[in-house]
Amino acid sequence: MSTTITVEGMSCEHCEQTVEEALTGVAGVTGATADRDANEASIDGDTDVDALVQAVKDAGYTAHA
DSSP states (O other): OEEEEEEEOOOSHHHHHHHHHHHHTSTTEEEEEEETTTTEEEEEESOOHHHHHHHHHHTTOEEEO
8 A cells, every 4th residue: 555645844865764764664664755845755555644644743844644
């Protein structure tokens, strides 16, 4: 299953990496790709969207489904 969430506040490659690492730390996630230009992250795996949004928020960014 693939999910896309909106992520605001990424301004560089390091930001994308931080968001990707936060998302891959969520149980059930098999992969994640963040795109600062599109202000979004694509997540592969089977997990709750609320958990994804919270992981990004915990990493210091604004996120919503």
